Amino acid sequence: MTAPALVLDGVTHAFGDRVALDGFTLTVAPGQVTALVGLNGAGKTTALRALTGRLRPGGGTVRVLGHEPSRLPPAVAARFGHVVGAPLVQPELTVVENLWCAALLHGLRRRRAAEAAHDTAERLGLAPWCDARARALSAGNHQRLGIACATLHRPAALVLDEPTSALDPQGVVVVRGLVRDLAAEGTAVLVSSHHLDEVARVAGEVVVLHAGRDVGRLEPGGDGTTDGTTGGTSIEQRFFAMVLEADTSSGTGDRPGTRTGGPA
Numbered sequence: 001m002t003a004p005a006l007v008l009d010g011v012t013h014a015f016g017d018r019v020a021l022d023g024f025t026l027t028v029a030p031g032q033v034t035a036l037v038g039l040n041g042a043g044k045t046t047a048l049r050a051l052t053g054r055l056r057p058g059g060g061t062v063r064v065l066g067h068e069p070s071r072l073p074p075a076v077a078a079r080f081g082h083v084v085g086a087p088l089v090q091p092e093l094t095v096v097e098n099l100w101c102a103a104l105l106h107g108l109r110r111r112r113a114a115e116a117a118h119d120t121a122e123r124l125g126l127a128p129w130c131d132a133r134a135r136a137l138s139a140g141n142h143q144r145l146g147i148a149c150a151t152l153h154r155p156a157a158l159v160l161d162e163p164t165s166a167l168d169p170q171g172v173v174v175v176r177g178l179v180r181d182l183a184a185e186g187t188a189v190l191v192s193s194h195h196l197d198e199v200a201r202v203a204g205e206v207v208v209l210h211a212g213r214d215v216g217r218l219e220p221g222g223d224g225t226t227d228g229t230t231g232g233t234s235i236e237q238r239f240f241a242m243v244l245e246a247d248t249s250s251g252t253g254d255r256p257g258t259r260t261g262g263p264a
């Protein structure tokens with residue numbers, strides 16, 4: 001069996017007395033796209049930050065390509081890509097300069113770096129902005145640039161936190177295609193999102209995180225042909241039912257921050 005590329009195993013973390021992750025376990029195998037969904041404050045970003053090494057969790061095990069995230073050997077770091085929080089984009093550099101730097105930082109040689117910068121700018125729809133400084137980009141194009149910088153080296157493992165939050169419909173389609181292509185090449189992808197229909201289209205597994213815990217899986221479409229409806233029940237209805245059930249069984253339904261609401 002292939003070893004998972006991304007591992008969170010029994011991860012716990014609290015900010016003061018606020019529990020963000022409560023024994024959360026998740027693995028992503030090479031070629032797999034897994035989506036992490038949950039309400040605001042569920043713990044998604046905390047889990048992704050643990051994978052990027054920006055947060056050392058209070059307990060549990062975290063591995064990226066077999067290594068502890070804050071101590072990735074350079075050769076392994078060069079096979080990892082992520083956008084969690086602010087992307088690694090330099091505002092004073094142009095789009096193409098940012099892409100070029102990202103390629104070199106990920107170990108591509110100069111000629112290959114130039115090709116990758118050009119190809120990725122085309123792929124992400126950034127070609128018209130190549131000579132614009134990053135600070136002058138719109139929010140959506142800035143997000144496209146961050147994703148481009150994190151993926152142009154064709155990473156073996158990729159972590160994206162809400163990658164389509166600022167994108168127009170065309171950008172959503174472009175990123176969906178990019179994620180699918182990377183997975184087809186063997187990249188393990190973990191993506192968080194609030195767009196349930198969108199993740200149902202791209203992910204093979206949709207994990208519901210609630211109050212820091214894995215409370216179940218939503219059955220995704222995965223083939224791009226579904227609107228996320230299964231047996232007449234929308235993916236949103238199934239999501240809210242799962243969250244409500246988790247609150248009910250843990251007796252936390254009245255706790256601030258855990259009210260589920262949702263459609264009737």
Ligand SMILES: Nc1ncnc2c1ncn2[C@@H]1O[C@H](COP(=O)(O)OP(=O)(O)OP(=O)(O)O)[C@@H](O)[C@H]1O
Pocket residue numbers: 015018019020038039040041042043044045046047
């Ligand atoms: N730096 C921090 N200091 C204190 N509390 C934090 C910090 N970061 C996160 N938290 C808390 O940890 C919990 C999980 O937050 P997290 O950002 O991981 O949730 P999320 O699922 O990503 O939410 P959203 O969908 O709103 O982005 C929340 O209760 C949040 O308030």
